[in-house]
Amino acid sequence: MNIFNKADYKLDTFINNNLALYHKYRNYDYGKGNRSNVSQISKYTSHRILYEYEIIKKLKIIDKKKKFIDEILWRIYWKGYLENHKSIWIEYKNFKNKSYISYMLKAAKEGKTGIDCFDTWIEELRENNYLHNHSRMWFASIWIFTLKLPWQLGAEFFMKHLLDGDASSNTLSWRWVAGMHTNKKPYIATKENINKYTVNRFRNITIKISNKMNLIKTNIHKSNRLPTRGKSSNSIILIMFENDLDIRNRSKLFNSYLKVYLICNGIINYGFELSEKVSKYKESLIENVNKLIPNGVVLKSSELKIFLGDYHCIDVIYPGVGYNLDLIEKYAYQNKTKINYIYRDEDLKYWNYANSGFYKFKKKFYKLNNIN
Incomplete structure (x- = not known):
């Protein structure tokens, strides 16, 4: 199978x-x-x-x-x-306080906050690389409003440990909990709500939210121009990343290239790496899909910079705003390689x-x- x-x-x-x-x-x-x-x-x-x-x-x-x-x-x-709002991603990845160090951050990442539900979710994240969607909301709310930690570091922590980590869903969901996506309406976790929907599984739920809670300030992000369908190119290679591996009904596309290169990007933010289990999971997906592409080749992201130096023009299945797009555009710029993106009709629509x-x-x- x-x-x-x-x-x-x-x-x-x-x-x-x-x-x-x-x-x-x-x-x-x-x-x-x-x-x-x-x-x-x-x-x-x-x-x-x-x-x-x-x-x-x-x-x-x-x-x-x-x-x-x-x-x-x-x-x-x-x-x-x-x-539509690429400036949100730019603002997030340029977060200046990545070196933020505190006792509370250490305690949060190690699951030693004393908040039973939160510490249990930390354990599940590390062991199972998954959290229920409702628990993700509670987790983010406690991280931001109770532990008073930067939401950006929480988003990074999720990306590091979640098998389903996705740049857009993860970043924007954390902003939504913080009240930055809606009109100053943060999502506030409560003991009563957690008890109800976890069927009273937890004992010590001490969630302290200040009545004078300071809402997180956000810049105004105006809509930018969306990408449009690229022109045909003379590229003999196609590159695709691990976040868009749907190859069904694409044999005609793949057969038009000499090689199709599949890349697993383990670096998510300038040296911040995915956990070993998440990296291995992504690599296993790449290897499985590669077996189904006759002219497929697995390429490590660490090899991409040198690899692009051999090509004037490449075709890339558009990976979407996020870490993969940052990676390919960074190395293409350094090697003066032209990129022609292949988009999906449904996405553009x-x-x-x-x-x-x-x-x-x-x-x-x-x-x-x-x-x-």
Whole structure:
């Protein structure tokens, strides 16, 4: 069973057995021993082993409550929003306080804060490289408003340890919890909410939120021009990254090149590396997909700079705003290599509607796809 069949089986099993009650139980985190109420396909969707738009096509009729469709739609929306507001990414990656050191930061990363739920989630992050979506919100809220740590460092910590880490979803979700994405409406974790949706699994939940909470100031980020379809090139090679590995229906594209190079980028922010387990997972995806491409070759990100020196022009499957785009553009600039990006039609279409709020985007997406 190849990686695509494995991912399809995971999705279909969830649909057949648990989708009907997803709307009722999706917010509950019963612990790492019981995840039947959620799909756990995010490690596949974040790498496009499962393609978001194809998932929604499958769900259109059978997801009666549309809650699972909305979860997939959030991922599409976050990607589009970051494409529309690239200055958010630039601001995040240029965060000046990366050397921030404090007792509380050390305690948080080691799961020694004394807040039972938070410390348990730290353990799950390190061991299982996964957290329930609701717990991610609580975690981020406690990190920002109780422990008073920079949200950027929390976002980095998630990227380091999550198998489904994604530049757009991760960065913008942390900003959303901080109240920077909405109109000064932060997400505040409460003991009552955590107790309810974890079925009282935790004992010591001491969450102190100041009544005079200082909201995080944010710059105004205006919409930028979206990318457009590139012109055809004479490149004999194609490069693709681990965050867009959907190769189905692309054999004609791949056959038009001498070689297709698959790159796993383990460096996420100027020397800040992914955890060993996350790196190995991404490498395993690359190796699995590479076996299905007759002219495929695995290329280490550390070899990319020298590799590009041999080419005047290359084609690249557009990786989206984030670490991979930063990497390829940095080395292409240094080697004076021209990049021709290969875009997906669906991305270019729907990113046009992802420049403001989610619900406005959702309404437009539903209308265009006849989702009732």
